[in-house]
Amino acid sequence: MEGVRSIARFAAADPAPANAALRSDGVVVLDGLLTSDTVDALREAVMRRHPEFADKALLTDFQNNGEGRFIAPVAISRAVYDSGVLHLPALMALAEGALGPDWVVDGFGMLMAFPGCTEQHHHRDGTELFPGTQLAKILPPFALTVLIPLVDVDSDNGATGFHLGTHRYPPPDSLPEPAMAPLPRGSLIAWNYETLHWGLPNRSDRPRPALYLTLCRPFWTDMTNFGGTARTRLMVDEDVVPLLDRRFARASGGGRWVHAGLGKVLRKVGEQPAG
Template structure:
């Protein structure tokens, strides 16, 4: 089976819904590559506001050490749980009109937001080893390529992802190949500017590239999954989704199913 050599890119129609007649074709291209970039989803000012909010609360993680409530995911690279509040509690972010209908088509109506985190690489971080974020669903890998998606991660850069700041390199199509190691081919290391987003299937091999800039490179790294699926490896010391009841009350009714795991007991 030949692997797609590139990551398909879709231009979001000004942050609006992709017309229904095009959605199936976009979903088909995603299913083939297992990774896709959506350009111009948010105005730069929205992301700059998120970057400021992130910096105000999470800069204390910008140290090259281990943390009790965050996961070291490589050299100078940490996965930090981001509390869903303030500007992060925004349907335009977690149920984005351009991207979410496609996520919903790929994962079905029982999709939930499984985790809301950042992956932040510090200046001087090295290449992250190519990996899958979690083991395949069944030990018999040959089953895996046959399955529809069950876990998708939406990467939202808070600074440009590129060769200077660091990006994530992918092996497009690697979810359709039976293997317990990354393909021997060269990965694709895309530029994903602020305002764009990248969606990938949990079965696609990938790894972060070095941060050669002088500033941390935070990206939101939010995972949507079928409601029965659990990530049993990445959240042993931190919560995947943190949101207090007052914030939960701000979620519009039609999106509450996404936050099923954060639902206060009385509801």
Template sequence: MHLHTLELEGDELSASATQSVLRHFHDAGFVAISGLYTPQQIERLDRAFQKALEQHIQTHGGLEQLNKKTFGKNHIGFFPPLVAPFANVEFVAHPLLIPLLEKLLGPDFICCFYHTNTAYPGSELQPVHRDHPPIFGSALPIPHPPTHIVLNVPLCDFNEENGSTEVWPGTHLIVDSSEEEAAQLESRAAAMPSVRMNVPLGSAVLRDLRTWHRGMPNRSPHPRPMLAIVYQRACTHAEPMAIPKATWESWPERVRQIFRRNRIE
């Protein structure tokens, strides 16, 4: 979906546009909205991102050492500092996304996880996986409402050459009847249709963490970076992050409410 095609009422999506976005999310387990961020916003973020990523790689002994701990070769993740521009309101609590998250997770949802994923050139295929299983396992034989949603913000155009994520629509609704089935996603996914998360710079993607997906090989000469910010229902467990006091004081009250479970340092 492109923001320009969605009806706005003031600074929010209209009721019909909201219903359309939510219907797609509930059906597929994810939804992409292009045109949400300006090129200038992404450019500022990308400059800071590249510096933080380079520092992360250097302090951990280079890519070779990092690959001993990564989930798939040349798939690098790190926790960026929660300072500007990473902590800017448009990224941590975009005013068009907050009403959607409130309807999906409840008005008191929280955020305690801010990470990144970068597929470096030469990255290899990740195993098919979920980022979070159904919270009741197989004890509840029907799918429950969303409990954890990740916001992915690409910092470049995502395409099949640079390793756009592969996703299996509708798999957030699958409840595994046994641990054996949950461990056989690779063979099960091979028999099911998938799509690639091909989206332009400036997009935002919301994905239910139960949805099957995997990182793909980056065959381009450039890294493919993105943010990964997880929002969740207030009733679920969360490990707190450290938020600088200056950042906390710069945020409006609604953003503080979302990040209230974290440590202010």
């Protein structure tokens, strides 16, 4: 994608300008959140726990996301928790600025793009809260998608393209030029659920795995992708439950949880984890 626009990016210590860019553009990159060694260890732990991610034919709980792509749940294991990926201070600040102090986690999983996958259709992750009212042009976000690549991402192996500002629903005939950003390991990209985006082809000979988080305001849950389905939106290992707080305690909406009584035992936000 030669000549495309760049997406605004900020260091982990710059949450204020990052929030401003997210409000104006609908997408922002945060750099330097994790070391490359931490990401490599996290990738190995996730792939060891989920060997099915290396072979789509073995997947039983997944959503097709275009030719050669899938979305599937990832267990929140001790390795995932200890990596720090669920409680990055810069991401916490970005989420609070965009969604308010009571934001919650609605889903966690893997977005995989296999070698040879083609360009994805342009889409939004969710729909307007009040279709036909023009309120989307002024309302703050209700949900964010956060993508945390487990390998370095560039235009060859399946980066994500965006039309900046499309969370404000400009006329279809006046879309801005495409924008993208390379993502080294340790960075993340976050976007408004209503921002128009698409996956680029993976022209490399290696898969492009990336973890995703869906963060949202407490009144909202993702019915577009999970409503009326039996797909798992959150999978938590037993020994990790005492470490999580109530940002993970979604109790309604479609999809399911893999832990009985999860919402009843989680800590209040701000409490120290057990142990």
